[in-house]
Amino acid sequence: MNTLGTREHQMFPVLDDAQIAIARRFCSGPERRFEPHEEVYAIGAEGAPAWLVLEGTIEVVRRDGLSHEAPITTHGVGQFSGEVNQLAGRPSIAAGYAGPDGCTALPFDAAHLRALMVGSADVGETVMRALILRRVALIAEGGAGTILIGVPDSAEIVRLQGFLTRSGYPNLVLNAASDEEGKALVERIGVLPEELPLVVCPNGNMLRRPSDVEVAACLGMTPNLDPSTVYDVAIVGAGPAGLAAAVYAASEGLSTIVLDERAMGGQAGSSARIENYLGFPTGISGQALAGRAFNQALKFGAEIAVPVGVQKLDCSSAVPALELAGDRRLQARTVVIASGARYRRPDIPDLAGFEGRGVSYWASPVEARLCAGREVALVGGGNSAGQAIVFLAPQVKRLHLFVRRDLSETMSRYLIERIAALPNVEIHVGSEVVALSGDGEGLAPATFRQFATGTLHRRDIRHLFLFIGADPNSAWLGGCVVTDAKGFVETGSSALPLETSLSGVFAIGDVRKGSTKRVAAAVGEGAAVIAQIHIKIAEMKGERP
Template identity: 65%
Template sequence: MALADDRRHQMFPVLDAAQIATARRFASGPPRTCVAGEVLFDVGDCDAPVWLVLEGAIHVVRRDGLGHEKPITTQGAGQFTGEVSQLAGRASLAAGHAAECGCTAVPIDAAHLRALVVGAAELGEIVMRALILRRVGLIEGDAAGSVLVGLPGDAHLTALQSFLTRNGYPNTLFDADSDEGREIVERLGIQPGDLPLMICPNGTVLKRPGNAEAATCLGMTPELDPDALHDVAIVGAGPAGLAAAVYAASEGLSVIVLDQRAIGGQAGASARIENYLGFPTGISGQALAGRAYNQALKFGAELAIPLEVATLACGGDPDTGSRPAPHALHLTSGEVVRARTVVIASGARYRRPDIENLSLFEGGGVSYWASPVEARLCEGEEVALIGGGNSAGQAVVFLAPKVKTLHLVVRGAGLEASMSRYLIDRIKALPNVVLHTRTELVTLEGDAERGLVGATYRDRDSGDTHHCDLRHVFLFVGADPNTGWLTDCIALDHAGFVTTGVDGAGPGRSTSLQTDRPGVFAIGDVRAGSVKRVAAAVGEGAAVVSQIHQYLAAADEAARSDTREKATA
């Protein structure tokens, strides 16, 4: 791994005697002695512990779905195995076996590992940094993770690769028309209609898998306890939802976060966010989301991805005494998640223009985000980007250096009313960006066989139209709230955003983020009147935890009071 050349001492630190003694206090079992070649953990093993080596050594290797194996490192006395997956008990991305001299090592399972990184601050910092850097190294390296085989530009393949990449899972792509790709397809006896293929690290072959099937094969999705009652269930793993998870879990609340796609939400697809406090040189949305995800894991939040919520059944009348009935989240998988409070952080999605054949090209010429996956597909070509907000501006700055010409199409008279000045100035300095104001996209041209081949635009003032040959259009045109799953349970405004703010909260109490249903809160872009900025979403994610504490404390006190009244009756 290239990263190991520069930061090996941080990726694979050697603990001193005092640090080893501290780490052993968090062991989840007695030391295990292994003979040469004995396997301690394998690729795909769920709940594989971190192993702290006391004597001897462990050879750690990475392996891809085709069985290609490469060494990562040999860890000796005072070193420990594992990467971020071990914090959550997810499937291991690496394998380890005892070296020729054998080994003696102590296991530290997920729960004890989280206790270590929180309870032993200095040692926890060393361990967390190492686990994170190792995952980054696996993503950057080869012979690790899933193997994807398909045709470049195929919408299904693009969506699958984007899903894996945004969730931080390494993957290698083979063009099905290349020599290597054809060899894989022929060896497996795959028909063209079965593409794209996903070959999981354990060798399982999936044909045209969806996100849920891919996640199950990778061991991403946790097994939900049907009897569990969480303090907080958060729907949406964007900046708002992740912030709420970090603050709630760090304050001792039991937290589960559900998202149907990936961490980061819309912000996760931003190539570079430059106006977020504390990052003067900017940070990508995926990197920001990844850091928040690791923080949430560190404090014990359970992140369940990709799981989609079908409906929210709000708790109604009290079931026993004054204690409110729990809320229930019914998932599309048929499972049910129960929680005392629910935080709606499902965000918003870019609006779909009313263009007749739009769905034909979605994911295969028309994209609603601009990630490195899409950038590779349109490199050196002429593209169009529709929209004038900050997300559109960030996408323009990211894409322009990679394409021949970028046509920026906006309905308004300019960018000043909707975009930050630093982005406007940067776009003006890009020589291959052509700004089309008072213009709108009206038709897309092409078919299922050729894909997108062109677009037609209309001048909003004169009505004149003009045609442009291109194969890639990026849409960043406003946003619609993701509230369809709320049915009639929660009050929405005329545009479908969740309304919040309840009168009569009482002295010293705030319910500004609570909906009309007690115990159900809304934060981030999905909330009516919210400021559509990453910093604002993170702030609401932190603020909502205080209001959750107030709600739970009041509910518990009411239940105790009801119990006392019954006891004295």
């Protein structure tokens, strides 16, 4: 099996003399000597470089709860420190100390590390694979990274866990009432119940009941944006379409930034397993696909700002501008609208009050853990719903599927056959959810109505998953580009098929009118739009395309 245990040689590779000589050409400074047990880099250190060991060793540790450290590995000669955060120049989530005999090492800051990956296919592939596998291992360990202290499975904890997990950040939840470390910290600093959850960032900073944006700032996820910078390409949306555009734009030398108000992956990021994506015969989760694309974009130098909300497209001047949350502004020669769609919320009384307390719009491992062994319901008949059913059913007592019409009209055949083989899935055709109720734990019974007869029936479910489609996320465009009556962006009015009615502004993926709602199609449009942007930029410069 291709588990982390069998891939330790890839997680901690040893460069030979020839590879070390290649790497030397890309280092960001002279080699440095560290005395025995001297700190090489600290947890939470901003801009901590990766270090290539030339002599001695570096002992690497991670956080283990609030006040302890646990060993990860010891890097010897020819090995290098770091994980994905070193590629982006973000704060370190591990620490390194020189071994008992000290060490001598070469530094590689984020820019020079990316240069190594692009400049040497051989060494670059080895380093990239190792950095990604190390992040995966830190997530699996659970003790590293960000500590969440509060009431497990509460709406706020679930929200923060979901944000961190979809952003690819390791996290650990401590019960504020029963975990000794968590309880002691809450009592020592006087955190009130209404101020929970308490978030402890890798750098030691503590936040009380923070928003996703506040957590991202504490983790150093969001780059400092210079309002005087004019990017070649600004991409709004970090779903498959936006990330594909970022990879192709940055790899072709265009200065590129991607912005998303939530997390990378878009709607595809919530898919437990995509089995019809070309090149992955055994399937791949949406989060894994998005994570790979995210790292690929970083490798080529794209900036990715998440979560940063784009509030408005300003089309009042020759150069398009984006008005961002926090009174910030960003300019770009071209803008790619890849903002996808928002999850559709049915008209159910008190629905918002149960979101995060039994109602979900995606099915991640966090939600699967919450409803394990329980009776759940899912509403929706598309492929995203089918993937969620296949993922959830083996973990729950019974899954009730409510759909408006036969699955053959809306879902791929392979998913229909997979669902038919699940013994604990009960399909209800022609029904809808009309009312929710709850108890101290959250969602309790839900009421459903049969379309044909109007008959009401209650199901004692503890979790409801809603996969009923989505509406285009285009309100922020402010009338700058033409949309249809439903809000989908119209393209093709010029010689460039993906250009909108506003010169230099393009639309791709689910937000575009007439697009094929498939991950592969979105990725294809992300690649195609960059070829058209090259033509547009050449026109702007007065060059012949």
